[in-house]
Amino acid sequence: MYEAVHARPDGASTVARQALSAAEYGFDGIVVRNHSDERATYDRDAIAAEYDVDVVSGVEVRAEDPSRASGLVGNARSSETLVAVHGGDVRMNRFAVEQPTVDVLAHPMRGDGDFNHVLAAAAAENGVRVEFSLARVLRAEGGSRVRAIQDLRKLRELVADADAPYVVSADPFTHLQLRAPRELVAVGETVGFEAEAVRAGLAEWGRLAERNRDRQSESFVEPGVRLENDDE
Amino acid sequence: MKHLPKHLRPRWRYLAVAIESWPDASFDRRALQRDLWYAAQNLLGDTGSAEVDLTVVSFDRTDGEATAIVRTRRGHTDEARAALACLDSVGDDPVGLRVRGISGTVRACEEKYIRGPPEAPAKRQVVFENQDRRAVERGERIDVRTDDAFAGTTALDFR
Numbered sequence: 001m002y003e004a005v006h007a008r009p010d011g012a013s014t015v016a017r018q019a020l021s022a023a024e025y026g027f028d029g030i031v032v033r034n035h036s037d038e039r040a041t042y043d044r045d046a047i048a049a050e051y052d053v054d055v056v057s058g059v060e061v062r063a064e065d066p067s068r069a070s071g072l073v074g075n076a077r078s079s080e081t082l083v084a085v086h087g088g089d090v091r092m093n094r095f096a097v098e099q100p101t102v103d104v105l106a107h108p109m110r111g112d113g114d115f116n117h118v119l120a121a122a123a124a125e126n127g128v129r130v131e132f133s134l135a136r137v138l139r140a141e142g143g144s145r146v147r148a149i150q151d152l153r154k155l156r157e158l159v160a161d162a163d164a165p166y167v168v169s170a171d172p173f174t175h176l177q178l179r180a181p182r183e184l185v186a187v188g189e190t191v192g193f194e195a196e197a198v199r200a201g202l203a204e205w206g207r208l209a210e211r212n213r214d215r216q217s218e219s220f221v222e223p224g225v226r227l228e229n230d231d232e
Numbered sequence: 233m234k235h236l237p238k239h240l241r242p243r244w245r246y247l248a249v250a251i252e253s254w255p256d257a258s259f260d261r262r263a264l265q266r267d268l269w270y271a272a273q274n275l276l277g278d279t280g281s282a283e284v285d286l287t288v289v290s291f292d293r294t295d296g297e298a299t300a301i302v303r304t305r306r307g308h309t310d311e312a313r314a315a316l317a318c319l320d321s322v323g324d325d326p327v328g329l330r331v332r333g334i335s336g337t338v339r340a341c342e343e344k345y346i347r348g349p350p351e352a353p354a355k356r357q358v359v360f361e362n363q364d365r366r367a368v369e370r371g372e373r374i375d376v377r378t379d380d381a382f383a384g385t386t387a388l389d390f391r
Binding site for chain 2: 017138186
């Protein structure tokens with residue numbers, strides 16, 4: 001199972017510290033999803049080797065409008081393994097689910113963001129993973145947490161109806177905000193998720209990373225077509 | 233009051249909880265207990281909170297690292313886990329925590345999941361983001377004091 005984290009300067013902890021905590025918490029890997037205007041510099045291989053945990057380079061594209069986001073997604077696609085879009089705005093949500101080059105639509109219900117059956121169908125068609133962010137369930141209080149749980153329920157029903165792909169994350173900004181997979185499953189069950197769905201959502205980050213790495217490898221031509229070595 | 237007969241006594245489960253915080257954390261057992269009750273009540277409601285009946289049995293902290301044993305009723309460990317996961321801070325101190333394991337007795341819990349007191353932290357000076365900073369080191373983990381907060385780093389960041 002994987003967790004998608006924000007590292008310094010986007011959060012308070014470095015990629016190495018997030019990786020160390022994630023390894024201890026029982027994750028197989030982390031996706032570094034710093035916002036596009038707060039990128040981190042780190043040595044992926046050294047961290048992965050030192051803490052025995054996979055480190056996936058990624059980005060969460062944050063832009064004011066879809067046209068700017070479009071350019072950022074295009075740039076990030078070639079350099080990063082995983083490309084997410086910072087959701088939470090109706091136009092950005094729509095932009096993200098209509099782009100097959102986007103891997104993940106992050107926290108679509110954040111702020112005054114909203115989701116509907118049309119977006120869910122588009123996400124399913126384009127293979128854009130919709131993120132169930134447990135951030136506000138874990139870290140907000142009172143009314144805003146109640147709304148977060150309501151939003152998650154709405155999103156869950158839409159995603160299930162359209163059979164759209166999804167990921168689950170606690171969206172941690174420091175190593176202190178990380179929670180172990182079993183804890184996330186327990187919290188998910190309390191707010192109405194199936195335990196299996198939370199596990200699948202956490203594992204989906206890893207599957208995405210594997211798929212994208214395969215696509216970025218040199219032998220890949222297009223889905224189903226790859227170059228074979230003919231040394232024999 | 234007279235002791236209950238054995239088959240009527242509640243059955244407990246003990247959760248070994250590892251708690252991490254920034255080095256300036258100052259909370260004690262009472263603060264943890266209070267915030268844990270609030271966390272359970274906020275997540276599970278009054279009835280759910282009464283069902284899980286969370287009690288901090290033991291607590292041991294050295295600066296940024298603490299361990300606690302939390303008691304819950306048998307059959308409610310998943311809810312207890314969820315309530316613990318939603319504990320975002322104790323008092324004003326942000327905390328990270330995870331359940332190391334669950335046992336049927338305090339003793340088994342201590343022996344299996346809590347090994348001795350937390351590692352003693354060491355103070356040191358580091359150069360972080362091109363500035364001289366004070367830092368607290370616990371094994372591989374290094375918490376660097378920045379202007380207004382802390383930054384979480386590891387030894388790998390200073391190689």
